Amino acid sequence: MRRKKRQVTDLDLIKNFVKKTQVVRIALNGEEYPYVVPVNFGYEWAEEKLILFVHGANDGKKVSMLQENPKVAIEMDGNHKLIEGTMNAATYSYAYQSLIGFGKAELVDELEEKRRALHLLMAHAAEDAQFDEIPEGMLKRTGIIKITLASYTMKENLHPENK
Template structure:
């Protein structure tokens, strides 16, 4: 990381950023070697200092095809966006908090594991982890987890020093 002054290394602080994010972008590689980035809803689980992300999807499509071809993916999440104005163009800046990393995807086959993944996802958005899911929906939905192997976090804190009279 180039800007070490913005790096966050405390695991609890990194996890807090994940908890505040509403979207996770997965970075995949398509058949031509080009980047394929897809925004997804997600759930997360922490065991010790290991982060696991859960996702759901239709059973088929470009994302699923690419994930089955290459299980190693990158991810990115960000939150806390705020434009901070300055008196001159070069003094404008942008506040944010972000995490990014990589890991390995695994499609869940066991119904109990799939339900667990979906409930982690629901808990991220609703703070409730005991949602009933019909067998039909469970069978029609692809559920996969990303075991994070490496990740970093960054924060650009900005104090508002300039106020406009306008």
């Protein structure tokens, strides 16, 4: 990381950022160009390892690309705000937080793991919501992608009013 002073290494701060973030962008290896898709996600932590779950169709572009090459990159960002400077443009900046990671994606086939992944996704998207049990037929029709990150880094440039 070029600007080490912006790197976030406190795991509690990283976990809080992931908790607040609702969209992850997944970069897949495309035929000619990389393919980036924004998706909602669920997640879990295995100590310091971050594992993401996304849902969608059982087939399609994402699935076929992952079957060809399971290596992915992910990106999350948030807390954007202009940091105003003076008349000189060089004194302006931009507040943000971002996390970038690299890992492998796999398609989940086992129904109970799909159910658990969907519960994690719902717990993240609608934290206190109550919902009915997920029917087996729906589980069979739902595609789940599990992304286990091998590495990730987070950085931030906080707005002066948030420091």
